[in-house]
Amino acid sequence: MTVRVQAEPFDAGAELDAFAQGRTDIGAVVSFTGVVRDTKGDLQEMLIEHYPGMTESAISKIATEAVQRWDLADVLVIHRYGPLAPGAPIMMVATASAHRAAAFEAADFLMDYLKSRAPFWKKEITGDGATWVAAKDADEDALKRW
Amino acid sequence: MTVRVQAEPFDAGAELDAFAQGRTDIGAVVSFTGVVRDTKGDLQEMLIEHYPGMTESAISKIATEAVQRWDLADVLVIHRYGPLAPGAPIMMVATASAHRAAAFEAADFLMDYLKSRAPFWKKEITGDGATWVAAKDADEDALKRW
Amino acid sequence: MNVIYFAWVRERIGLPQETVQTDAATVNDLIAELCAREDRYAAAFADTSALRVALDQELSSFDAPLAGVREVAFFPPMTGG
């Protein structure tokens, strides 16, 4: 299990290739990459604030729960903070398992929990000013699936 | 939408990085990589046979259905055939969308359909001989989810 | 009509494809004709519930008509992914 919280960019492809590399006991690898989306075409930058210390422990707790609930060979979570450009990868999750259902479900679970339980806050900077991204009720509701 | 059926190996990481590259209208990329799994530790090789012509059209049909059902910015499917070593990537699916739920569901859907509706057959070569991998009832049942 | 076999169907019949002259009306009729020919066909087609058929590269059913069909393929359930 690997958890990284960092300001630096990461290369999702290189991370995917390195993840579960050389394992012959797995059949399925699922990855999720979150990307800075420019909804209205006016985004200059996204600023991600986080809670150092709690961020790492909250993500590790979520990842540990995934490992307990599904038969996973490995789990990777990377999450950036600081200023990000439109189109840049914000974060990534990867899961490896013998079977595809476990890999899919665990990645989906990790994303739902990271969304609402990892202490990150996003601010969108446009020509009109800065706005904090509001949490969606749908994201909180998504947790009830698990 | 890209569909490739090939004997050559592919680099899942490089494919992921190239997929939806530079798009600022997407927020979520999901990838699935299928890997040759050595269940009992005695696998020498996996041989994948396919139905040239039908393979490409069956996969394109499945991918087109995914694009119609979910709001996807792009879809990628790569599937190998021929001899593969334990631990080698067999195939990969990637989906890009504005939102994570669509990307996850579409990738999950594509995998369920590729599993039971794309004309591939797998043969496992071990020291004891060769065995065709039997389709699982669970894989056929999985289609009822969609 | 071009008839193609895959996986263990191909191995039991002993060839990947062949041209068959037939007036069979349906897939089931074609199977009956082939089984009557030689034991290796009877062995391959013994349990059609373990088989799938594609007509001109589209999955089909065993009672489907063969009129106008150029290519028939027999194979076990697919195991892609």
Added chain:
Amino acid sequence: MNVIYFAWVRERIGLPQETVQTDAATVNDLIAELCAREDRYAAAFADTSALRVALDQELSSFDAPLAGVREVAFFPPMTGG
């Protein structure tokens, strides 16, 4: 006690963290004390349903006791991923 603010809570209060001397028994009591101090706190804590609180880096509730707690953090609902 170390009190930390994030996102728009930090912006409204105007500082990222501060040391608070308090005998407040619960998070709600602490909020009442802070709001009584200055308007900027009252503005930040006007609607606690739009806020979350963590005690020693664990999500908690507003009626949780503060005994033994060293770090309290206030922030809006998280938007990770």
